[in-house]
Amino acid sequence: MTRPVLSNTAARRVFLSRHGLAAAPTGNAKGADLAALIQDLGFVQVDSVNTLARAHDLILWSRRQTYRPEALSRLLHRDRAVFEHWTHDASVIPVEYFPHWRHRFARDAERLGPRWREWQGSGFEDRFDTVLKRISDHGECMSADLADGESRGSTGWWDWHPSKTALEYLWRTGAISVVRRDGFRKVYDLTERVIPGHLLARNHASHETIDWACNAALDRLGFATSGELSAFFALATPDEAKDWTRTAFSRGEIVEIEVEDTTGTRRRSFARPGLVEETANLPEPVDRLRLLSPFDPALRDRNRAERLFGFFYRIEIFVPEPKRRYGYYVFPVMEGDRLIGRVDVKTVRPPKGTPHLFVRAFWPEQGITMGKGRITRLVAELDRATRLADLEGVLWADDWLRPSETA
DSSP: OOOOEEOHHHHHHHHHHHTTOSSOSOSOOSHHHHHHHHHHHSOEEOOOOOSSSOHHHHHHHTTOTTOOHHHHHHHHHTSOOEEEEESSSEEEEEGGGGGGGHHHHHHHHHHHHHHHHHHHOTHHHHTHHHHHHHHHHHOOBOGGGGOTTOOOOOOSSOOOOHHHHHHHHHHHTTSEEEEEEETTEEEEEEHHHHSOHHHHTOOOOHHHHHHHHHHHHHHHHSEEOHHHHHHHHSOSOHHHHHHHHHHHHHTTSSEEEEEEOTTSOEEEEEEOTTHHHHGGGOOOOOSOEEEOOTTOTTTSSHHHHHHHHOOOOOOOTTSOGGGOSSOSSOEEEEETTEEEEEEEEEEEOOSSSOOEEEEEEEEEOTTOOOOHHHHHHHHHHHHHHHHHHTOSOEEEOTTOBOOOTTO
């Protein structure tokens, strides 16, 4: 049987519409509206790098430019509308999803226990009762509150003292939760004091969580392989996701389609019935230029982004400076449904004066011409970014516009 074909143009539109990047980045970005945006995305990755704004803040700002970081802090700490835990990495997740993470807690206990015991010895496990009693008796705490007399010196990896390791393990396995962050330092409390009681009381069988995770992933990706479904929340293993696709396909809940990449090559994927036909009614993404986080949901799967957009991206933080192709932490730039380049920007604080955003370089992608109109739109977007970061303005290097990748 011939599978329906989703053209590359249609695939981009589906993907961007499901990721909140097809419409203009307008609207309210507080309270219930912000929580709804996070639910639409599934989760928002948290990252500490802050050359302009942290990843989670830039992800939300790229979709709602009225967003400011304190709005997410209120959702976590005051409203309890989200919780922080792991998907593929540390993420902010709608609190309604918490019961499904119990299976992640159990798997992390099985997986991390032996590995961390090999790394730390049994010392961190000996601290479990002490750490839990400290939090139970005295309330919220950070790692620094438990560090007295436990300095490890350099380990060549994480320099975690035993109580810090105990905190992280107890968080990863669900006994404690992140109640807020001070700066970027996690503040923990007992899970029963953080997660609403009706969610603590709810439990799901393993097969229910796998079914939910794969369905929720497909609805947010639009189309996906079983491996992509598994990787989205990292709740279902690759084998579990593969079994789910077989069952869902046999029930007619999903169909097989062919998705074209930028070269015309087709990749077999799963989608909801009728997806290819529905794309005829999808509007074009708004023709505007926007700055994206390197950890944006549309980009975190680097291979998928390369297939859909022809955009190769790798973080170069850990690459020695002389060997970097672009820069320490460069930001992808999107225009409409195309990734048109990457920009190296960072906050600079002159000895005398106010903080500014400094633009070191912009590299256009192959075939992208930086005419007057496009430069004007880039300038406008970076000026808007200064408001998110509370900066005074933008400074530009003399040689900021670099040759296109065709050169």
